Amino acid sequence: xxxxxxxxxxxxxxxxxxxxxxxxxxxxxxxxxxxxxxxxxxxxxxxxxxxxxxxxxxxxxxxxxxxxxxxxxxxxxxxxxxxxxxxxxxxxxxxxxxxxxxxxxxxxxxxxxxxxxxxxxxxxxxxxxxxxxxxxxxxxxxxxxxxxxxxxxxxxxxxxxxxxxxxxxxxxxxxxxxxxxxxxxxxxxxxxxxxxxxxxxxxxxxxxxxxxxxxxxxxxxxxxx
Amino acid sequence: xxxxxxxxxxxxxxxxxxxxxxxxxxxxxxxxxxxxxxxxxxxxxxxxxxxxxxxxxxxxxxxxxxxxxxxxxxxxxxxxxxxxxxxxxxxxxxxxxxxxxxxxxxxxxxxxxxxxxxxxxxxxxxxxxxxxxxxxxxxxxxxxxxxxxxxxxxxxxxxxxxxxxxxxxxxxxxxxxxxxxxxxxxxxxxxxxxxxxxxxxxxxxxxxxxxxxxx
Numbered sequence: 006x007x008x009x010x011x012x013x014x015x016x017x018x019x020x021x022x023x024x025x026x027x028x029x030x031x032x033x034x035x036x037x038x039x040x041x042x043x044x045x046x047x048x049x050x051x052x053x054x055x056x057x058x059x060x061x062x063x064x065x066x067x068x069x070x071x072x073x074x075x076x077x078x079x080x081x082x083x084x085x086x087x088x089x090x091x092x093x094x095x096x097x098x099x100x101x102x103x104x105x106x107x108x109x110x111x112x113x114x115x116x117x118x119x120x121x122x123x124x125x126x127x128x129x130x131x132x133x134x135x136x137x138x139x140x141x142x143x144x145x146x147x148x149x150x151x152x153x154x155x156x157x158x159x160x161x162x163x164x165x166x167x168x169x170x171x172x173x174x175x176x177x178x179x180x181x182x183x184x185x186x187x188x189x190x191x192x193x194x195x196x197x198x199x200x201x202x203x204x205x206x207x208x209x210x211x212x213x214x215x216x217x218x219x220x221x222x223x224x225x226x227x228x229x230x
Numbered sequence: 231x232x233x234x235x236x237x238x239x240x241x242x243x244x245x246x247x248x249x250x251x252x253x254x255x256x257x258x259x260x261x262x263x264x265x266x267x268x269x270x271x272x273x274x275x276x277x278x279x280x281x282x283x284x285x286x287x288x289x290x291x292x293x294x295x296x297x298x299x300x301x302x303x304x305x306x307x308x309x310x311x312x313x314x315x316x317x318x319x320x321x322x323x324x325x326x327x328x329x330x331x332x333x334x335x336x337x338x339x340x341x342x343x344x345x346x347x348x349x350x351x352x353x354x355x356x357x358x359x360x361x362x363x364x365x366x367x368x369x370x371x372x373x374x375x376x377x378x379x380x381x382x383x384x385x386x387x388x389x390x391x392x393x394x395x396x397x398x399x400x401x402x403x404x405x406x407x408x409x410x411x412x413x414x415x416x417x418x419x420x421x422x423x424x425x426x427x428x429x430x431x432x433x434x435x436x437x438x439x440x441x442x443x444x445x
Contacts, residue, residue, distance in 0.1 A: 020260050027267035034274030051409040053416040055286030068408075186285060191409035195311070195402045198411075199430075206290055214285035217412060 045075060045114050045131065051191040053217035062164070062181045063214070064156050066149070066205075067112055068189040072197035073139030076152045077112030080183070083159035084108055090155045091117055095148075099124075114139045117148055142204055150204050157183065157210070188216040286415065291427055306397045307357060309414060310431065310439055313405035315342055317350060317414065318439060326434050337442050342413060350414070354421040357396055364389040365422060390424020398426040403439060 046069045067075040078084040085108045092099050095117045099107070103124045114137055115123045123134055142149040160183035171178040185205065189198050205213065310318045318337040325335045340350045355362070365386055372382045389395065398418055402411060411428065418426050431439075 020264060024260055024264055024267060027264060027271055031267055031270045031274065034271065034278055038274050038278035050283075051412040053284075053286050053412055054419060055284055055416070057285050057287055059283045059285045188283075189408045191407065191412075193408040194404065195406045195408050195411050196404045198408050199402075202290060206293060209292075211290045211292060213288050213290070215288050215412065216283050216285045217416075219284045220416070 044111055045134075045137065046073070048188055048190045049192075050188055050217050052220035053215075054220050055215075055217050056219075057214065059186055059214055059216060060181045060184045062160065062183045063186045064153065064160060064183055065112065065186040065188060065216075066153070066201055067114075068187070068193050068198055068201055069139075070190040070192050072193060073114055073137070074142055074149055074201060075112040075114035076140050076149060076156070078156045078160060080160055080163060081108035083156060083163050083183075086159040086162075087152065087156040090159075091148075091151060094151060097121065116141055142200060147204065149201070150208065153185075153204065153210070154208050157185070157208070184214055185210055185212070186214045186216055286412070286419070288415070288428075291429065305393065305395075306399060308399040308401060308435075309340075310337065310435060311400070311402045311406035311410045311414065312439060312443060313403075315407075315410055316443075317342070317410075318442065319353075324432070324435060335438065337438060342410075342417075350417055351421075354417060354423070358421050358423060361389055361392075361395040361422060361424070364392075387424070390422070395424060398423055400426060400428045401431040401435065402428075403431060403436060 044067070046067065048067055048069055061079060063079050065077045065079070067077070069075070078087060085104055088099065088104055088107050091097075097117050097120065099121055103121055106124050107120075110124070113120065113123065115134065116136075116138065119134075119136065123131065126134060140149045140152065141147070164180050164182055167180040168178055171180075187198070187201060202213075205211075304322075306323075307319055307321050308324070312318065317340040319340060320335045320337055322332070323335075325332060327334050338348075340348050340353055343349045344351050346352070368377070368382055368385050368389070371377045372379070377385070400411065400414055415426065415428075
């Protein structure tokens with residue numbers, strides 16, 4: 006277009022295709038993105054050939070290398086309802102704002118008594134929060150069990166409501182049944198994981214998704230298929 | 231980069247020639263927009279997670295009413311995991327001492343290596359031969375279209391649950407890591423084992439294990 010670039014000035018470059026591409030990619034990533042929530046701990050799970058993707062609707066218990074236990078629910082409504090029940094049971098008051106904010110948090114690993122303080126803390130303060138001892142799960146003070154039973158009950162309740170609604174309106178059910186997931190670090194002593202599993206089995210929950218990183222490969226006869 | 235199309239913007243073209251001015255007026259300085267677009271692009275690329283985590287489905291047994299009662303499994307293999315990624319196993323029932331049914335249980339060692347004299351993989355292939363042959367035969371039938379897909383799945387399931395196929399029990403002492411357990415289960419899955427279960431270790435087994443490691 007510019008026949009004679011005036012001396013000294015940069016050449017004219019048509020940036021339209023580049024911009025088109027950039028926006029196309031932006032749109033694509035925006036629509037496909039599922040955000041990675043900041044986890045309170047980094048856990049490096051062992052690898053396996055397991056190919057089952059973790060359902061979106063899950064209740065996850067994370068165990069880190071030191072055996073600290075973290076709890077999270079993917080559904081924020083269920084999470085908020087579970088917090089309300091927990092607050093009632095343990096007599097720890099939460100303000101409306103705190104409850105709302107809790108819905109947006111990822112897994113938590115603090116005693117319920119420290120939870121209001123944990124919620125109020127800023128993002129950066131949370132990573133260095135003290136005392137971050139994991140959710141207590143000893144026999145006298147088994148908060149994990151209450152979290153799981155309340156969280157699980159709430160998640161199932163929401164699922165049932167959606168199912169009922171779908172049946173009434175004749176629409177396809179989009180929700181999934183909540184699943185229980187356990188994510189542990191490869192170096193965690195199994196005996197610590199066993200305690201968590203014991204908590205689940207005490208609640209008559211026997212099926213889990215153990216989160217592993219993908220290894221590739223398959224069963225010994227896979228080459229046939 | 232910022233210099234590109236510097237003379238555009240705002241519709242004030244150069245004064246020379248009306249035609250040219252009109253053309254130039256359509257040019258907008260796109261640099262800030264591009265900057266923004268790439269900033270967003272970078273942000274989304276870095277924050278998005280494409281692959282959802284993969285997982286392994288596992289079912290744990292319902293605890294028996296009487297915890298002291300020993301489970302009797304005829305065609306069983308018990309793995310005991312311990313520190314330093316070591317695996318021990320014994321076949322059949324556990325016997326604390328010599329009895330008329332058989333001698334005292336001895337532990338043998340296996341390794342997680344893919345091959346070698348005591349490799350877990352090779353042991354499983356040997357131990358699970360019956361099931362493998364069944365599945366192989368079914369695979370061939372499926373390939374020749376002699377049986378339907380659903381029938382194949384059902385038959386494989388039945389073969390896995392058959393009494394001929396061994397049952398594997400996984401036990402750990404307090405030093406085994408989570409990785410060991412997952413690796414072992416993974417290896418069982420690779421070898422198409424249908425029946426395995428993670429259970430608690432019993433005291434005599436633990437004593438035997440400690441004796442073995444110590445000695």
